[in-house]
Amino acid sequence: MTLYRPLHVGPLHLDGNLLFAPLSGVSTSPVRKLAREFGANLVYSEMVKAQGVVHGNIKSRHYLDMDPDEHPVGVQLADADAGALVEAAHAAIERGADLIDLNCGCPVKKVVKTECGAALLKDPALIGRIIAALRAAVPPHIPVTLKIRVGWDSSSKNGPEVAHIAEDNGAAMVTVHGRTREQLYSGQVDLSMIRLVKERVSIPVIGNGDILTPEDAKRMISETGCDGIMIGRGAVGNPWIFGRIRAVLEGRHAPEPGVEEKRRGLVRMFALLCASHGDYKGVRMMRKFVGWFTHGIPGGKRFRGDMMEIESPAELSAFIDFRFGVRMGGFDEDEPSEMSAALKPE
Ligand SMILES: Cc1cc2nc3c(=O)[nH]c(=O)nc-3n(C[C@H](O)[C@H](O)[C@H](O)COP(=O)(O)O)c2cc1C
Incomplete structure (x- = not known):
């Protein structure tokens, strides 16, 4: 039952x-x-x-x-x-x-x-x-x-x-x-x-x-x-x-969310924050949320540090995609610090 x-x-x-x-x-x-x-x-x-x-x-x-x-x-x-x-x-x-x-x-x-x-x-x-x-x-x-x-x-x-x-x-x-x-x-x-x-x-x-x-x-x-x-x-x-x-x-198997699922969750959270609070506040509020989403993930500390430099929704989306997409499969605590700077538009 x-x-x-x-x-x-x-x-x-x-x-x-x-x-x-x-x-x-x-x-x-x-x-x-x-x-x-x-x-x-x-x-x-x-x-x-x-x-x-x-x-x-x-x-x-x-x-x-x-x-x-x-x-x-x-x-x-x-x-x-x-x-x-x-x-x-x-x-x-x-x-x-x-x-x-x-x-x-x-x-x-x-x-x-x-x-x-x-x-x-x-x-x-x-x-x-x-x-x-x-x-x-x-x-x-x-x-x-x-x-x-x-x-x-x-x-x-x-x-x-x-x-x-x-x-x-x-x-x-x-x-x-x-x-x-x-x-x-x-x-x-x-x-x-x-x-x-x-x-x-x-x-x-x-x-x-x-x-x-x-x-x-x-x-x-x-x-x-x-x-x-x-x-x-x-x-x-x-x-x-x-x-x-x-x-x-319900008696079914419940796997942990994978990296792609986590990326989608974070992107969705960001969209909901921007819809409620506008882009400017949404980006800044994400700094707190990203901490929660990356808590306990290897490299999460670096991710949170890099997030602090991000100012615009476009940069933030690109950053999330980069870390979860291109680097699919994991985070690296030793990531070069220029990484987020490289993502900034000219
Ligand atoms: C940061 C924080 C804020 C909380 N705020 C409330 C609250 O506003 N109202 C409430 O009834 N309980 C509040 N709680 C208690 C939680 O609703 C919950 O009863 C408690 O954390 C135990 O459940 P959990 O182990 O699943 O977190 C808060 C708990 C935490 C950690």
Whole structure:
């Protein structure tokens, strides 16, 4: 039986159960679009502070930018104030959000200091009240969901209780990152806690944390019984992971992407960035993206260094083709430094 299956998030029906995680500073519209094109069934905005949206903060409002090609897309809101969350949810839905997610997992000091993010785990009843307020305020076709960690620290792993209270108050799905807030990103993901959440609720449970390979994905589903998986860092610069996970969940072979596939992925990323931000910004943003795409590739360091000198889209396209095409089959850390200069137009 295939482990790749449709996912029903309340009234929202997804063709498959592979989600691309909200990642601050990363999951912008072009990155989400790339993930969708490569097989993610649902993507999320990076976390948006509800108060920021309410007070017209330009950056917060900008996080609500969505493109018609990337749906279904969830907007993830962070706050502890139900009123602000309701107002921000309305703004997000007006801009096209297909789902509203409450962040109950962000471990960052400046967030938990304001009682938001993972700090909400210390007050499950408040989570219940917030979910109920959101559920009552947003249209019935928009699911309200939450993303949690398994608890605040090792002595308070209350993920199952939080999920149960959220379900009782109208949540349509819960995503569980299998670490506590105390762990930040260290230590092991606790799959047994994700299993306990799954056993406690009847809404879909999404397993999250350290899924870097198709085998990790299979293990997450088989050991926790979760209904779907969410991939964050494993998909950064590696959008192929969605197709490869799907293949393995369907019992097929999932080869690593070859050099030509990587070239096409990078070219596509570049096109999406330029379409969203214009050529000038697109070229400069690629400097960050190329780092992700060439991470761990022999010669990748040199590639990234040479990229810094590139100024125009034509040069960049030629450079990518040169490194991935002419030099097909590999990178060379000892490449002469004149290489990128040679590619510059007269
Ligand atoms: C750079 C970065 C930014 C993140 N931003 C968010 C965020 O905005 N909202 C959220 O719920 N989680 C955020 N997370 C957590 C991820 O969504 C995910 O739960 C975590 O990284 C574990 O999954 P992974 O091992 O697949 O990356 C972030 C993680 C990283 C590394």
